[in-house]
Amino acid sequence: MERSGLMNRNNGQRLGITEPISLGGPTESDVIKTREVEKYLRDAGLYESPEEAVSREEVLGRLDQIVKIWVKAISRSKGLNEQLVQEANAKIFTFGSYRLGVHGPGADIDTLCVGPRHATRDEDFFGELFRMLSEMPEVMELHPVPDAHVPVMKFKFNGVSIDLLYAKLSLWVIPEDLDISQDSILQNADEQTVRSLNGCRVTDQILRLVPNIQNFRTTLRCMRLWAKRRGVYSNVAGFLGGINWALLVARICQLYPNALPNMLVSRFFRVYTQWRWPNPVMLCAIEEGSLGLQVWDPRRNPKDRFHLMPIITPAYPSMNSSYNVSSSTLRIMSEEFKRGSEICEAMEASKTDWDTLFEPYSFFEAYKNYLQTDITAANADDLRKWKGWVESRLRQLTLKIERHTCYMLQCHPHPGDFSDRSRAFHCCYFMGLQRKQGVPVKEGEKFDMRLTVKEFKHNVLMYSLWKPGMEISVSHVKRRDIPNFVFPGGIRPSRPSKVTWESRRSSELKFSGHAQDNSGVGKAVSKGTDNERKRKRVDDSLETNLRNTKCLAAVPPSTEECCPSVSAISLTSIKNDKMDTHRVEESGKEKSENDTPDSLGNITNVVEVSSQNGQPNVSVRCNSPNKNPPADDATSSRETEKLAIEKILSGPYGAHQAVPEELDELEYDFEYRNQGKDIREKLKGGHLESSTENTAVAVPLTSSTGSASSNGLYSNGNSEELEPTELVAPLSNVTPAPVVQGKPLIRLSFTSLAKSTDKSL
Template sequence: MDDKNNTTKTITTITDQLNSLRSILQSDDYVQIQPSGDYEQVRIKLDYDIQISFHFDSLSILNKPLTINNVHDLRITKSSNKCQLNNEQWTNIRKYFDKLIQNQNESFSLLSIVQSIQDHLLKNIITNQKSKQKTKKPMETTTIEDVSTMSNKFRGADLIFNRIQHDKSIDRSQVIIGYEDRFTGIYEIAFNEFKKVHEHEYGVPMHRIRYFKINECIVWDRTRKLDILTGSEQQNGSPYDTEERSILVQGLYHFDQSLQQWIIQYPHITLTSDNPKVPSTNDTCLPERCHIVTWNILFDYYQSALIHTSQRYRSILDTLKSLLPDIICLQEVTYNFLNLLLNEIWLQENNYYIIIMKNVIDSGKEKLYGQLMIMKNFRPRSFSICPLDLSDNDEETAVATTVTKQKISKELLIARFGLNTKATIDLVNLHLHSDLSRNASGKRCQTLENFFKKMKTSNYMLIGDFNFGDNNLREQNILALYENKVHDLWKDVYNLDQNPGYTYDPSTNLCAHITSQSQINRRLDRYLIHTLDNVSYSIEHLSMIGIEKIPIDPLNINNNQLINQSDHYALQLIINFRTRSISHRSALVILPTLNTRSFIRSYSKEYYPSAGLWPSHFNLLWPFFDLIDCQNDQEDILLRLRLLLSQYPSFSIKINEIDSFIENNIIYMKMNDESTKYVRQLHEQLIKLFPQCLRDKRSSCYNPHMTIGQFDNEEKFNEAKSSLILHESFEFPVEYIYVLQRPHDNDTTPFHIAYQLPLGPVLQPINFKQINSVHIKLQEFFQTMNLYETNQSYKRKQEKFEKLSSCFQQMFNKDTLHCFTTSFLPYGSYRIGINGQDLDTVFVLNELKSTNNKTSFDESLLQLKHDSNVLNNHVVNLLETQINGNLKDEIIFYRKVQALFSIISILFNDQTKVEIYVQIKINNEKPSEDSIHGVQDIERLVTYVRCPPIFQHLLTFIRTWAQHVGLYEQVYGYLGGYSWAILCAYICHTYLPSMKSLSSIEQFSIDELFLLVRQFFSTFANFNWSSQAFRLYPKSFKQMNLLEKSSVHNRGSMRIISPSPPYNNTGRATINSTRDLIIQGFQRVLQLLDTINTISPEDKLNALKKILELNNDFPNEKVKSLVQLTFSSENSNELDEWIGWMKSRLAYFVNACEKECHLVIQTQSSIEYKSNNTEALYSIGFQLDPQTLIQHQNFSNCLKKFVDQFDLCLNRKKSMKISYKIFSIHDWKLERMQAKTQRTTQ
């Protein structure tokens, strides 16, 4: 449309005229209208962040043309400080605009003004830039402004379209547009028939235009960077060269749809400059469900004739297009690939940002390659690109953002994103040294060490090509040191024996076969994630992609010439991040005991409307963490909480007054001063542990109270206050703290008990008529079946623990030690509050960081700390001195056991046996926090089971059954106490119904126990023990390398994984034969339950009795012969040591019989002592007759080696003897009948 016609044609509405303006601009959004007093303000955005603005009265010019005369305050301004024009250029534009207004009449249209300004910018500014660029000297680096200016040199399709549309010298009937159709490729259409997106439902986006033709001659071509129409000359060289001149510096780039160019956003935003207190915005946060792909794409100048780069790169880009991940981490990227990538429409259309390393930009010059990180719909808060090889002393290198002038072949890319407004995570795209590098293994180990030691945040994820496999022991040992905090996601999801995850597989990958020198399959690519603070994650999907071969000649797919996309397979991960929220639907509270409930209710039922939603309680922390039953909750909240509570013994709360909060009309029951002081101390420690639960200053003024009345107004408040008087104080014990929760989607649902957490280091032992325990009928059943530990037995253990603790405190205390702390703690059955044979304890010596004011005792210990064995023996000798000096008269014998660890074993006069495990923790010996032996093992179960009293009852029942039927390990071959505890914990956690209130616990009945017991045997009778490992959480299991598989901690045919690092097998004493016997034991109970009625409560009680009445069937019906070992000595002390030596050697013999001799075995579960306690028997059953067994050469050799081991016992005395016999089953039973009266079973 020409100017003349434009000024005379009648335009009916303002809307039509504004749409005409939009049609000549790059986007509809470039015309913005907003109210401004009595007028409407219009802002028209032009190139270079320039805008034309004016005001108009929409009522007065409703049917008038939009001309100079009909608008007010017409001006041209810079729309932001990002305007890319220099002062000279801006002055030129201002003068041109002013002259344009002055020289035109009042009917000159605004449409013509806008077009004239655009044309002036197009012709004069670009010409000015070109002349200046010719006079510029080449520079090594380019600033942000330089890159931005250069990126504006080539005009976009929309501006060319507008130029053709409004240029009267161009015959539009001779113009052809070539655009890219998504499905059919390049399609040509006449200019006059072309429709934009806003003009037609099938309109074409401007960025799909590839070229313009006039009279069959191409005048503008996006790919070739050809622009004849505006005076630009066709560029020489390849498209790669052209693009390289627009991407000259490393940094963060984003595609500008208006300019149709990749524009640098920032060359860097250093991690050190990122203020963690500034909340993340939506455009810097990862999506909660995050889709990530990492891929080493194989650089293009290695064996180029064989790897067919062009076909591979095209296929890689197509694969990424089909996935559109949220984050793409690429390694071995060169500029050739970058150029192809930047021209991908899917990348330009889907709001991707790209961090480009300088090594990628310079790859064509120096044969380098580097990494890219590509992000969809979000950008990093900050990012750094720094050398991969960090020195030990260079703590600041990890935040470097520029590369020094010396040549650096490898770098890493660290980008920080928000997980929410407060939490962040650092994603690291790395490519460690390959084996072709000198000292590659040492460099990789050093890089990993530097990462784990120097990262300033706990929230980070390492992604990329690590260049070592699972059999590279040096690197794997580094990872093993940090396994408690850094998780290998592939190993969390898969069993490496079943899915080794070889991302570099020369046996199947044709590219890898070409590039590999060793032809060894390896898992080189990984995702490692550090344990996140206040954020949990779950793996939705993890797999290898890019594993299919592609044809080398796409037009001839039948010639069998194929290639892989890269020598590495890609790893696709979908991970769900969940911020650990603090919710008013969760509270940490003290609950009064049930026997006080009716009394409290008599006060609150009339005046407290929320009493139906809340049980009567004292808040300790509210709001509290929203727990979702994941391992992160267990480790980061519940375990830490329980370890704190273990330092606070149970106490009593005395209520002696009713008081009120006048400001909010609340009446409450108040504790006495002593109780208040204790609860406040506990609250202070809880706040230190979880400071995020302290939301405001008001909550810091903690006043423990139990609400009994809440009122809408002061009148009702005063009326009730006068009638609510406590006439008599009352008291209740506090043995547990409770986590209350209710669903998010229903505010009318009452709070329920999510977790019951005990106070004090030791759980209250279960016993008859115990409060806060289970139904009285169930307690009576346990009492009748002698399942409870007697008070005398428990008190004996308690007394021994207190005496030992006191005598150790005399030597190891704050006065004698300033550089060390010590603790003496129980673990095992005593800590968990059930009847056990021994009292298991641990003595811990822990070095402190500070070494000021050393005592002489400190000095003596510090001198020995560099030799752990010497220090360990010294501490054991000191403990022995203390024990003998204080308790010598109470001890029958004392023995030091030096095996895999130091143990002091003591037998007291009253037959109480105590074992003391000695653990020494030297400062900085390990990077992660060491757990205390046995303690965290128990505490993880206590928090996991949700309700300790019910767990204690189930475990007591199952342990008793296992002992009765000979499946409880006291010698070798079966499951020990901790294995049975793990299995029972799983049943409680998984199948225990929701605890609506304290009544749910105290009314836990025989029926409910029966259901748990049945579920126990059903679950584990049907578990696939031969091929699966049992674990409480998938992430609490670490795949082992070859060295670890042979470790004594990880043997065993039943794999019951400890929930505590290093996740050893608690069932390591089992062999195939005993595993099958244990499974048969489970099945035997199920068969029993199938044959009896289990409908009524009496039936279920009877069924539970029958389960406990099942007998030990050693030897079973398949055993035909037995090897019987006889041990004798002068006294019981020597005999006990002699049997201990046998146990330490029995594992090798039993395993050799099964693996080398291929024999099926049944081991006896306990030692048989003769009545004089100086002789004992132990038997092993075999399914061969005696004659065949004796003639079995391998067996004879194994038996001889086993017996010869007894000659190696250093403490053996002449009186300590051993002999053996091989019996038939008939002769063995006959001998037992004859000697029955001489033998007792211990």
């Protein structure tokens, strides 16, 4: 794509808060690889059929007619004169993946109903409109959620899943040509209306702020598929949801406006591998607005300082769309970005293909220990409600474990749910567990999760719509005991999954080292050593900055006060002998830059820096964009690109991040918060009845060597054992719902490698 295309689309104005990193156009290789990825997406079934597209349009048209009938009916019932009744109007807008044009077959359609000031949310939308929909034979699975953070009505209309929000504007009549992108639409709007409008306003703004919509859509489809395959697509689990991925991709499109999807995917991983969180990702400058609504600003809003991975919405009022991210999920996504960047470099060198990038993450092979959360209900309707509530609370379990173990135990929640068909109205969730990397275990230390599990269950059972039959249990399960129903077809694999990128990399590194030792070709491999070492120093510096920033935002400063015995342990790194050996080996080897030609084109080593609205403007000028650069130029362009990213990250927000000493994301529901302190005191004071079968006791963390195996993100190690014991009796004087007995309480102990060699799976 020519640069003139960018200028024509945007009337000569650049997009984004900084200048692009590169204006380079596609190479022939980029064109070929983009065709390959488009075919990959089609073969993966990500595009709906023309028939389904027509069906969706018909459903949306029918829904628009229904809300127009509804608003006239309630206008007449409220005594408005006939003229106002005839003028009364409501309108349906779409947002999310459907509006962005990246939805797939069977996907939900996010919709918004905009109504006049006299059409209320509780009485009219969740009352009269709900009644109308419930009487229609084409409407199935109607489920209102009026108490949600963003109230929604969920249902299926002729088989098409609909999520319908409502926004009440301060207008007597809703014009058919209403433009909800105008800030004036928020005048006198209540908080729920502002939230409901936000989805549409953000979606439309994204489409305005990307230089090429088609390239954006293809790239976003790639990243959504990748995130789902790698298990990092879920806002409720603490990862990123659809709007988060859209914003991240849109920012890459701004930084590389003339690039095709192949290059945009590669640069996505390269940029976000180097990104120093919690520096925010923003598509445009944050506007204060004239309505006095609060916008995201860590310099003024204390709560905003504790967000670990801020991805800011571009529409007023700007807010962080990724506040659910925890230290554990950020760590997991950062590792996945790094993996994606390595694979894209290999693809540029024609050493692998798209299949490798999209390899599904083998979650049930990655850890030795898991937490299994099972829920049941009396019927399907109760299970749907109970499931929605429990899913919204599961993130609290992750935060509680991290907080109560002083961040020594790391959690990896699986973003999906599983059902055992042999059990009626059942659903379960899994979470992988591992000890924090590089922290040895001191002899005699104790690590107990009894209070954590108890508090979590009690919090969940405070559900205001709880009914008999709604039950929850949390138990420990080892990898070898994972139930068969979680595997495809209900069949447990007899051996580990196919050879993965990680295992291939490990084998290649071992073979490469062996070949150098025995064939005398060390000189050939050492070519370009100076450039490689220089690049490695830059990489190490960036990774150190990211690590330090994450620690600042994730680890309490008062660790010694929280658990003095743990804080005294020195952090060391011990090589792991399991699944993540490739990362250990990479740390002692330097990758050859000459093996990965850059598709940026020849970029002169000049960075232009200016300033606008307090943000740095960085532009890398490109020459001969349609030719592949020599190896030396590729190294130079990589260094220049890193410098450009550094300038982008020098915005005004990063320095205002605070240590979460006072942050309490583990907020209970209103009723539970009033009792929380007393409950915790009772638990700590031992005001609990012991089980008649087993007495809950603390488990020591022992190590004969004074240390234990430190494993990587996807490793298991041989040093971790979770031991179950029976749950103690429910809390006295606090009985919002019966606590299910008989499930194991989680206790964690770490043993040395010497003691655990006979316990391998």
